[in-house]
Structure formats: C-alpha cells, structure tokens
Amino acid sequence: MTKYLLFVFSLLSLGLNAQTATTGVVTGVATDAQGKPIPFASVLIMETRQGTVTDDQGKFKISDIKPGTYQIQFSAIGFVANQQQVTVLVNQTTQVQFEVKPNVKELQVVTVTAQKRSEDLQKIPGALASIGPKKIQNLQISNINEIGRISPNFKSYDDGAGLFPMLASRGVFTIDDTPVVGVYIDGIPLFNTMSFPASLTDVERIEVLRGPQGTIYGRNTLAGAINIITKRPNNQIKGFVSAGYGNLDRFTLEGGIGLPLVKDKLFARISGRYDTRGGYIENTFLQTNDLLARRMGSGNFKLMFYPNENWEVTLAGGLEYRENKAYALLGGFGANGQQLDSLKQNQPYKLSYNTQGNYYTLSSNNALRVSYTTPQFTLTSVSSYQLTDIDRTDEFDFTQFDISSLKPSFRKLNTFSEELRISSNNSNSRFQWLAGVFGYLVKRNETQNIESGADNAFSAPDPITAAQYPYITIDKNEIEQRGFSVFANLTYGLTDRLSIIGGLRYEIESNNTSVDKSFSRNGDPTYSFPALGLIPDQFSETTTFGAFSPKVGLSYQMTPEVMTYANVARGYRPGGINPFTTNADAVVFDPEFSWNYEVGIKTTLLNKRIRTNLTGFYIDYEGQQLFTIIDIATFNFGRDNIGRSISYGVELETEWIVASGLTATLNVGYLETEITDFKVIGFAGEVDNKGNRQAYSPQWNGNLGLNYQKKVGQINLGVTVDYQYQTAMYFDPENTLEQEAYGLLNSRLTIGYRGVSLAFWAQNLTDEIYFSYGYGVSGGGLFASYGLPRTLGTTLTLKF
Template identity: 30%
Template structure:
C-alpha cells in the first residue's frame, strides 16, 4: 500500500507514525471515491457527521459529540494550504485540484488554538509543477446538473518560479420539490471558483508561495418543511422524525454569496529551525432571503400575522498572521514555537417582513416587522509551543501548550451607547506519550485540551451572550500495519469533558439565532479505521465510530427559564445526549481494479455508510431513525483520460438533513430540512 505522508503537526510524518487519530485521503483516494465536496470525505470518516441546511454556505459538522454552530465559531480548525479558514461559512467548499485531506480528531488546541476543540482538517491543494501539465474535466447529473473543472500548471522560470491556475463550475436544477410552488428549491444557479498559485524558490533555503482564490454562488435557501403543526394535525414527531415532509412554503429562498481569499507563505531554512510566516485575508459576503413561516396562504401557520419572510446580509473580513519556527526532524529533541494573530470584522443585518406579494425584494422595501443590525469585531492572539523528546529508541514524549486571548466587541449601528466588550482566554496544554510496541505497532496515550471562545448574540434577543467552552480529553490509541504493509488498522478510545458546552437554537418569533451554554457534558467513545489490500486488484476500507454523550448539568437559570417557557421538559435534558449527536457511525468500501489491456483499467467501487440514531436537541425527544446510504462508482481509466458513472444514496433513503423542534424554533411547529434524494451522473476527465 502507498505510504502516506501528512503535515498535520507542522512537520512531515508518515501517517502511521503520528500519535493521533488521523484519517488521510490522498489525491488517488479523492479521485477513486469521487470526492467533490466537504460532505463526501466526511461520509468516509468515523465519528464525523455533516448536516447541510438553511443557506447555501451553511453546514453543521459534529465530531465526537461536539457541534458546529450557525454564524459562530466552528468546533474544527479548517486549514487550507496552511491558512486557517476562520469562518463557519468557509467549511462547505467545492473540492477540486486537491492533493490531500487530513482529518485529526480530538482537541488540537496546543498547535491550532481556538476552535480546534473537536479536531482539525488540513486540506492541501495541488502545487505548481516544474513541467507543463493540465486537465479538463466535466460531468452531468440528474436534476439537470453539470460540472466543469480545469487547471494548468508549469514554470515561468524553470526551477525557480512556478504557477498553477485551476477552477470549477457547478449548477443544477435541483431535486427537492416545493409542492405549493410546483418547482425545485435546492437549485444552484451557479457556483464557480478560480484559484491561482505562484511558487518562488530562488535557492535552497528560501521559498515564497502566493495564493489567490475567488468563489461566487447563487443557490436556493431555507427550504424547510413545516412538521407537527396545524398543517399536519395527525402527525407528531415524538421519537421518530423520519416521516419526511416536502417543503410547501410560498416563498422560494435564495442565497447569494462570494468569497475572496488572498494568502502568502514565506519559508526560510535557518539551520537550527525553519521559519514560516503565513499571512491570510478573507472577504466573505452571504445574503439570503426566504420564507419565515414556511407555509402558504392556503395553509397558514401564524394565524392573524399572515405570511412572513426573513433574510440576512452577512459581511465578514478576516486577516490572520502566523509566525512559527520548526526544528529539524532528525534530532532526538524536536520543537515548535510560534505566535498567531487574527482580526475579524463582521456585520450582520437581520430582518423579518410581512409577505404581501410573494417577492423577496420585500426585505429591502416591504413592511419590516423586525430590523436588527449588529457590528462585531474581535482581536485574537496566541503564543504556542511543542517539544518532542526521544526517551529511547521506542518511546517519545510530546509536550505542547498554547495561550489564546480573544477580545470581542459588538455595537448596533446608529444606536448610541450600544457598544459592549468582553475578553476570553485559555491555556491549552497537551501531553502525549507514544511507544513503538513493535516495528509495526504504535501505542499512545494523550491528555489534550481545546477552547472555543464565547461571544455575543444579536442585540435585544432573549439570551444576549454566551460563554466560552473548554474541552478536556483523555485518549488511548493504537496504530498498526499488518500483512507485510498491505493493511493498516487504527483505533482510539476517548473520554472528554466539556465545560460550557455551546449549542444552537432558533427563535423564529424574533428571527433570532441564539447560542447558549450547558454547564457540563461528558463524551465517551472510540473510532477505528482499517484499510487492507487483499490483492493487486482488491482493496477494502472501513471505519466505525461510537460516541456516547451525556448532559450532566445545565447550570444556566436564564436558559432554563426560557426553555421551560418554550415547552421544554427540563427533567428530560439531564442525562440526554448532546444535540445533533449520532451514537454509531459506520462506513465500508471496496474497490476492484481490472486491467483491461495495456494502459486501460476498469475500476469498480462501492461505499456503504450507516448513520445511527441522531438526537436533534438537548431533550432527545426528536430522534432521527438510522440512515443507510449506498454509493457506487465505475470507471474506465486510460493513461491520460478517465470516464465514470456514479450514484449516491442509491437506495433513495428519505431523511432530514436538519431538524428543529418547535420548542427550539420559537414557532408553533417543527421544521425539517429534507436531504437530497438519489443522485447519479457521469464524469469525464482528460489530463495533458
């Protein structure tokens, strides 16, 4: 099997030598599995789930029971070509021209800092080359969808200045139908990206990499369906929210978004250490307009209030800098030291309006019933370090620590005296002891911590702020290679304790997205993955994850009072699973390669994913039944070309990608966002 090298700990290491729970996808894995989006590789990673709902850039990732929150910090640090992607809206992205994806589970605070409370995902795009090369790819899918990717790379000055330019385009008519409007609502009018890279290496000790990218998209938004209300008087979700209702709202939502990313990385070999400076800048804008009551004139849900609409304008600018020093890999004592700085400016306008004519323009010129603006900025900085000691030929001790400080400021535009400010900080230590039990078996024990900053909710909402979250994790792991290198088996058991667990809910009556804290949540479980090359033709991969989370205490009188008034039985919260948690996840894949003739191969791949019961909210009253997803891919591959047919969710499993019970939606109904049904298509690719 191919030896995989990762850079997850800021230095090159073989995957099986990293004392951490890491899953890696190489360029060949990405090609074979047809990975085109964030959701695709998460489906192949145990104890990691992805929920896609509301706006086009929106997503909720859950790792080992720790949940992503809308319009706030992610529980997973996302790194693209060394640059942190500090907005939750940057996680869902088209994956094209990608070299490798590395997924680290468990707190990574000592190296990655704030928001690596659940783990880190390191995405490396393909680098410029010293020889001219390129590719053109395209595909068709049901729902009148098509995709195009292309790229070219080569030298400007041989061996010194290299370039790479690549891009992607995607559109689809959609597959989820609104039964009232008689049209699909998950359509993508366009989603295009372009990325350019320059690599300058004038000598053996210095290099400079420059990167620029732009993404523009327009797509559907907020196609939730009303569940458990006067529209469906005989249905009660109870312990089964799998009876999927199609959307029937009178407004078809839309998202318009664009993201500009600029970054530079300079590297200098100083002998005693390699110095790396990374500068990143992001300008992100996302506007959405949609229904608010998710009904229509023939089936109202808010009674005398009539039809309602909603929308938000989000503008976000981020500028980050990092300077780190990494000692040579070959010494018995190895170290990393660095500093980090982040400046974030975020403005958000939220409006609710009376829907009098079915037009989304009413956000600007209609009857506005809720009008709330907020400006948020935060300044964060950190100092971090890590040291590794080879205690013997077999034993290594790794000690790391990081101090993060995050100052948050908020004000309402035009409202004198509305400004408020607070500061959160945390010290995040990590200790790992690893031991080579045999040349093919590595064991490790880890104590690690993670920190997610607190902040402010929108001004004037019922819970106007939320505290920080601190996670303490204890982990035992085993990484092994067997069958003379043809197989790997890795397993890690963890026990985590969260203080100030952050969770998210909606108050539709005030068009508010609210974050709050639970005092204590415990999480226990394990994840394991296996890869075995049975022969030159057949490879089997698989993974299993288990997370048993338990809410130990709420510890927030204001939150308890609000939830009680909303109809939540507080007695059911204690002892329940954390929100959006899936206890069991399982994936199994098999790939068969048949040499048809010289320079022509047939590749067949099947993947099965099992997602166990999903607990939508903190009282666990609404639970999604297990989901079984099957994907197939068959390809013919020549030396320079490939042709594939593929299918995803081929059992056409009907389920909700997101579900918000009425008690946590601030409205007299539950909301369910339907997952995409079976999708299938063909892909073509030519390399030159």
C-alpha cells in the same frame, strides 16, 4: 486362555503395524523472502485433496499420506501461489520449505502535515485520517459536506442551503457559524462556516484530525480540524479537464494546469470549477420545485518562487461565487418529531412556504506564505486575507402563513490573520519542537430586515391590528474581534522507543459589538426599544476572553510496525456576544471547554498490506454553546451555555490490500453521549434535558469501501463501492426529532485509456429518504432538511 489372548493381541498389533507402515507424513514451514513466517496459509496435496493451514509460526503438517510423488500447493492472500513436487515414503517424514513472494503491493507510507511538519501518519500519536487525490475522486468527495465519510465518529451534514456546513466530532457540534471543527486550506484558517468553499477543487490531500487541536491550530478546533492541501506546480506541465452530467440537471466543468515559468525557480498553477444542480424539493404553496437548487463557480491560482535552496515563497488566491435556492426546512415553531417523521414517510420532498429564499455569496481567500529552511530549523510566515459577502432573502417561520420572513439583507466578513512559527528540522534528534505566535482581526457587518406579516403573533410593540402590518424589524450590527496567541509543541525521546509530548497555547480574544435596532411600519417613524423596557435602540458591548489549551502525552514504538500512545488535551472556544437579542441579560455568552482523554494503537502488519488503528476516548464537555431560546418573553434566540455533557467511545480504522488490485477500507465508530446538566425555558415552561443524548451523535457509525483496479491490455478498469451507515440519532437536545438508522450506497465505475477516462457514478443508489440536517430550539421548535435522493451521472476526464 492366556495363550489365546496373547495370540489375539499379537494379531492386532501386526495389523496396526501394517497399517502404520503404509503411510507417510509431510511437514514444513512457509516464509517470505525475509524469513518471516506466513500464518493461516493453505497447503494442499493436489492429487489427494488432503490439506491443512499453517499455524502462527508458518508451520504445517499433513499425515496419513500414501506413498508416492505429489504436487503440494501453497496459497495465501497477498502471496503468489507456489507448488513443489515431493515424494512420500512409507513411515517417513518429508520436509518442505516454501519461500514465497507477495503478489500485491505494500500500502504506501502516508505523509501528512497535520502537525505543521511532514510526518508518517502512523508515527503521529493521535487520531488522524488522510486520503489522497485518487481516493478523493473514487469516493466522489467534492465539498466539505462529504468529508465525513472518511473518518469514524466524524460527521459532516448538509444544511440544505450550502451556507452552514455542520461538522460534528465525537458528540461535539454546533449549528452556528463559528465551527468547533476548524477548516484549513493550505494552512489558512477559515474562521466562519460562511467562508467555507462550496466545492473542493484541485485537491492533493485531505486530513481529518479528531479531538481538540488547540495547541497547534488554536481557534475553533475544540473538536478537531480538517486540513486541505491543494496541488503544487513543478517543472512538469501537468493538467486536467473534466466534464460531468447527471440527473437533477447536475452539470460540472473543472480544470487545472500547473507549469514552470522559470525552470527550478518560478512555477504557477491555476484551476477552476463550475457546478450546477437543480432543486429536488417542491413548494406546494408557491407551486415551484426548485428548492435547494445550487449554482457555483470558482477560480484559484498559486505562484511558487524559489530564490535559492533556502527560501520558498507562495502567493495563492481564490474567488468563488454561489447561488442557492434555500432554505428548505420542514417543521417550524411548535412542530414535533412525530409530525416531521410522518411527513417524511408520506409526503417526502414537499413543503409549503409563502416566501422563496435566495442566497448569493461571493468569497475570496488569499494568502502569502514565506519559509526559510536550514538543516536545523524552518521559519515560516503565513499571512492571509478573506472576504465573504452574502446577500439573502429567506423564509423565517417555514410555513405558508404570513408570519415572518427575511427581506433583502446582507452580511460581510473581512478577516486578516498572521502566523509566524519556527520548527526543528533534525529528524534524528530526540528533541522535536514547534513554536509560534498567531494573530487575527475579524470585521463583520450585518443588516437583517425581518418583516412581520399579518399572521404574526409575536409583534409586541403595541396593540395589534391587521391594519398595522406589515412592519419590519431592522437589526444592524458591527462586530470586531481581535485575537492573539502564543503556542509551542514539544516531543522528547526518553528512549529509542518511548517519547513524551507536551504542548501549550495561550489565546486571548476581545469582541467589540455595536448594535442599531429599530422598527419600521408603513413608513412611520421607528419605535423606541427603551419604551418597551428592552435594550436601547443603539448599544455597544465589549468582552474579553482568554484561556490556556494544554496537551500532554506519551507514545511508545513497540516495534517498527506497532505504536501505542495516550494523550490528554483541553479544548477551548471563546465566548461572545448575541447581536440580535433585545434582552440585556442575554447579550453575553461564556466560553466552552472540554477535556479529551485518548488512548490508541497504530499498526501496519502482514508485510505492510494491512493498516489498522484503534482509538478510545473520553470527553468531559462544559459550557457548550448552543443555539436556543434565550428569552421566552421577547421570543429571542441566540447562543447560550448549557451546563455539561460527556461522551466516550471507540474508533477502528482499517485499510487492507486484500489481493492484487483489490483494496478494502473499514471505519467503525462507537459513541455514547449524555447531557448531564441543561435546562431551558420553553413555551410550556422549563425543559430539563438531563440524561438525554447529544444531538448529531449516532451510537454506531462507519463505512465499508472496496476498490478494484485491473489493467486489460491498454484499458484501465476501476470499480469503487462505498457504503456508509449510522444508527439512529437526534437533531435536538430534547431528543424529540429523530433520524432513524440508515445507510447510503455509492459507486463509481471508471474506464481509462492512456490520459482519457470515462466514469459512471451513483450516490445514494438505494434512494434512501432521510434528513441530512436538522435542529431543535429547545422548548421552541423543530426543523429538518432532506438529504439528496438518488443521483446518477457520468464524468469524462482528460489528463495531460
């Protein structure tokens, strides 16, 4: 029996040996020209279709290959496909070495001036996004309201009138005219949302900074900043002209040219834009359909003078005029979220007003910038003057009833500012520094003529009869704000990789407000406010607020491609005066503060073909200034301070060259917010908003973009698709007015030949019906404005 078993095992062994002896093995490694391994690449034997994938060291192994001569193909995203001929021998291992070349371009280094010096975006220890002129065009960004699509947890909302672009970052927002996200054009601060441009013309770059930026930028940057840089002229004559047309009678005409006046010394650039669009909201009461129609025209110039290699002098200016048919707010005092949502679903783009609102705005921004540069430092002076003049009429009760409306009224803003700063220039030094002083003067004059009609229920001066109407409340105010700050920002390299960051700004602002209030009824003498126990007809109030805005942080350059950082920064926005209240106890509101804690990692991987940045943050927000009812007895509205709120979240930003000509971008934001202390007195008594989410704070938001460029002979083809998405959010602190989750799909197809291109574009391609803007006066009312429906059009551009 034993001999029999030995005989059987011998036969099996011979069989196995015979099987093993009939095949061979191929192993190898795949690297780029620098010897770096290429992971997750496909390796395939063309004749047998046997294959595998390289590991994280770029190595691979294919077994059980019959003897013979084969073609082995290597392929990986971003690399040129490569084939080699190999001969497989019985019971032997064949070695293969693939050295392959990339077939796509590298992501270009993005140079930004977010910290008032030129730097690589990936080397800045903070949350920052930047896009250049091609992306601005492909993403169809033509105004500030559209900037929100380029950065996670950063949103911009159109109020419908084009008057108050509303910017929100990480759960921090405001609906008044003093922004929490500062806007700067070529370094010039725009203090008031009414001074924001209606369109962006001749722009070279847009930078979006998230988190407090008070150390470097100062006023109105509690939640972030937008830095807009326009194109500069040089020794070449370069320009463009474009014209576009779309539905809603949209027509645009834009152009710009830069040229040398004196070679190497004096250069000039001029640009202009005209943009008009019809309305898309029907007023069923007045039987019109032009609500939210817009028209604007602007012109800009820039002169740049270089006396010698050290000096640079830039004189720039712009003028813009715009007309808006607005507002078109759905809702009113006493409205609830269910009513507004029902109207949106069943009767979209319709409302019923008895007054047509019109806004006419003229604004001018002018600046003189002088810089002196040496190898050690740069000294820069930036002087600016801004004028904004607004004439308007408006609906105030947002109903068809004759309750309240704004008769011809005006507002004028004059702003002067000066910044003097000095910064280091030696990039090889461990010690980098920036220091300066900043001062400003804002003068504001405003007259509001508010007519109370026969249907008004809040005309309290004396016993009311229909015959006593209408009467007009005349509010006049003059506000003067003066501010001064000193600041410094320092970076010191403790080692070649580890750096410490420190910054500090002290800012002080005084506010002097003079108010003149009166009643006018059918030409009768004015009523007396003192007799009603309210603020006197004429009064003045002065406040002074000051605060420190510190920032500390660490950055660690793990490798040339990977950097980590951690920051702590304090945000600040000064208090002020409510000029329209009649309650003396509610005239002054206090400053608001935030502490922002942030950690992040920035990477550039896969041979510089993918850029991925990840950020986490936590914000403790105290004393938030919110537009609300400040005195229910007199039905007065203004800014008041809520107790406290918190927000925290994560942000992902990715750009990837997928293949030759194809680039993908992905931005994702996750945001949690909670109001921890906020009570207000409404019509139904005290309202406690504790535990609610902050307004304008969707839990998830983001966008996915694809851009493909292909040259076919002399023809350049380009396709861009961009999808924006956000989950549900509220417009009010009571969490009663909700905008459900929605997404907007935009696209652009461009056909170019030499300097001429024709683009076909679409926005909101799926025709989503949604509220783009809204607000709730806690305990008082809800209001919302519709976003743009589907728009389609074409644009012809000539570049020279």
